[in-house]
Amino acid sequence: MHPSPSAEAAVADELAVVRPDLAGAYEAALPGARAAVLSRLWRGLAHEPLPWVARREPTRGGLTVRLADGRLLHGPPADPYTTAAHVTEVLLDGRAHHRPAALMAALGVPHGDVFAAELDHGTASLALSRAGRPMAAPQPAASWEWEQRVVDGHPFHPNCRSRPGFSVAEQLAYGPEHRPLVRLGLVAVDDCLVRGEWPAWLWDGARPLIPVHPWQTAHVLAVPSQDGPVARPLMSLRTLALPEGGPHVKTAVSARLTSSVRDISVGSVRTSAVLSGFLTSIAARTGGLLHITRTLGAVSAHTPDLAAVLREPPDVYAVAATGERVVPVAALPLTGLPASASWLGSLARLALATGLRLLDLGVALEAHGQNLLVVLSSSGEPLRLVYRDLADIRVSPARLARHGIKAPDVAGRMVTDDERALRRKLFGSLVAGALASAAGSGPALRAALETAVRDLPRTPDVLALCEEPLPAKALTLMRLSPGRPGDLWARLPNPLDCAFAPAEP
Template structure:
């Protein structure tokens, strides 16, 4: 029996641009859709009345007309190629690089317009809501912040004004002066670098959405007005209580910096498009994965298009074409590691790894992974593996060069068998090895340069010790029974280098990650599961999710959408419920976005378990400090993992609720596998049971997702437009979040 294809879009829309035979055209279409999704989410765009979305760009005096192939309640919209209103017949559509330049120009114009009326009112400032004390960053280093989220187009009405404590005042209605305060993209592009929490203007309200004679299908009457009107938006990741006034100019960021960042964003869009085209060309010419790979590696190297709500998902600054061929998972890259010998006097390490009940040091683990091909080491040294690209880059750092000159570091060169890059690019895997290695890599991948921080190394070991001792893991398994169940992929050991004076050096380190996957284990990161890619014998892109659901429909003889709904419910039970239990029972919230979350599939393709990976993405609730301290004395002292509960609530709602589950619903809808409204209703029933039913978990997240009219959502376009690196630097260089309507709440859609 033939495998059924999911229902396609209306015939009037024509062929899917992602399936264009020219890989460059297909890659450009993917990037264009990403930019449009980001713009709509981050400016409060609303669903058009017809099948064309019109976006006026005041700064350029033009209107974009965008065919709508699918409008998603959760943000995973599908679009055709945009054109300029009034362009002559036969004019080419707007390509991704041109679109990026137009959107950046519009954001800068909105910033200048908003700045002319901007006034510093202390009541408008965001309250200190994040981790000035903890230093914990809410973004995974292994992540492109994997996909999706609630769509701001379906608005529940004007956002309430934050009070002095950063909480909503339901009785407040913003007046005209408040609406003039710049927000979102305006703040992101403003040469002063202002980042304030502001309020939704009436222009975004349904009653005034078509003001000023706008086209009836126009998403918002004026794009620059929408930029300045979107609700409660660009609060950068945190501000300490004594932080500088966010409305005052940033002395380190002027107009030239803003222009450089804007130009850099456009350049990164071009880089991402070019690399995606190369990935598509390679995968179309050789769609069949090597049999020796196994399901895990095949899945890790299949994320061809990347994050659907990121403006530059495949940009990798600093990587040459020749290097990309070897180091890219999308091109099935593989390479030997580059080895250093590190003198014991500058070596830092920790390990909670055991073998047959006996402790094994990180140095012993790494030496075992090096194998017999490694040459004899200088006396008093241990081997340290590096990514080959990193091995070249660190030689230019003065502190590292001094260690080589002093004879404390020795370059051994590349040795050993090939390791395979996984979806994060910098974590490498070998099917026959007991461990994976999470390497530092100073390439800027999506929003950050991917180098390990020392507190993250401590955090991985700490979590392993916490779960192993005190009975927590046994309680977790008892509460969420079934095989193979849910677990955390452990990071129980690490090696790093310090300076002779004890200074911690960044970039010379490795995390030894347990490899729990056998050759037959079908463990798939959710981002890879939902991302379209080429398949053998097909001319269209298709996700593993679509393939699996279609195959199950054939095998069971049931309708495609019925199978999709059951698959989704099994996912909630196997993956989401254990994550909620860990939060409720232990006060540990996981940064479980789609790239950090692995679903374990049985031979037929049904979810039967899950795994979480990331030694950075843990939030220990401050309210549970004493309880966790009893399980593991000294917890958090070096890992810096305790986070205020309100911050934990916000980020947990985004990563698990918006990005993971609502993003999965969006993938089902956008790929015509299920009706989003049906899956949203199923998710509401699951949350109600998890909040107060027989299967309640004790987590506060289910009630929050069921009741909050709006949710905080990461804004990747804003983050890139500001040139932010989410993993390093002071608080005001971290990621940007916006407020979006919650599609789970009645009336939000």
């Protein structure tokens, strides 16, 4: 299935062939999927520094966005921290748009046609994901089960379920929300880069066996593979949990899911063991509040298209005998926990104290709701944190040196002493991402942060968190800026001010 102006109809046609029993549920899910994607898009239009936006004007009951060419967009109030699908229409010069792809196409901005196709595809894929959602299911026991409960994908990205290059059959076969079992392939490679301890069962004599995703085998690789183990896909789709509590295997999938192509760079494999050991030692300085899922082994055929990483499952950091469980922060709204102000405050206090401690030491985590997991007690209280996927952290040699810690030999893009870049990394992922999605709205996030920061020492990092606009990735701008590599940023109103008037671009 490729993005097209008729993606919703194309999915319906494919579904009629491969899973006709889901056709009715898919059709019923379309309006909600349109609203979910449109709400995310409106957040970007209302808050990101888009070059063709002249200014934003709060109005009675809504927000007006004046474009540089004089046209007007009008929609509902724009709390940038809400996760509710609250936008069902946006007016462009008085004409109502209910479909996000149609709105983006009508704007006629540079690169908007490609983004519109992604939105069209993502809306259809989201409806497909919702169509396969079980009406009732037992309470999950393992973290992978919680991951598969996250049906809607990224809570703030308009491309929350965009999977270009995946047919309907492939989405059903590989999407974690459809709860499939995925048969991995194994490719033997003569010339390989291996780091860590590559397990004995992944060797063919002197040649390492690289686990490969079946989508990658079908669409990218021109090499044969043998049958490997069956595994369960996690939130990221390309990372899968091996059975019986085995390690998680991160595979290369050379497709643009959400924003990024999900291959595995040669450099990340080369530094994987060093980075894992370094982060584990840094986490030990939190007094047991943070655990790192260690990288057990990594292998690359000297190409990002054929590589894999094995890492610990996060469940090893819960004491099952006492009823503890590990839940990704992205799945917390699905647990049925009360999400009261006191409970959210406890989560925010734990997350901020831990994240700020590492930032002071010299490590900024990419602690969004997928990378950050929380160990809950049998009664649901947040106890400890687990962090995984080390590829996007930032390391400050200057901060590390202040604590007598030697900087690791890692990729240059990870290394920076820029205070703004370090704070953007942590605050943008943890506060504007993980905690905002758990809270679900600006007022709830404000209450949680007020509780969390009350007892924090007033360091420069804490003052920046409390007093400056909150950084967040400009997810819409990034998709409309294909020639600009790296992250682009928006400055959101600080939730501690609880003032949701968007900043001028």
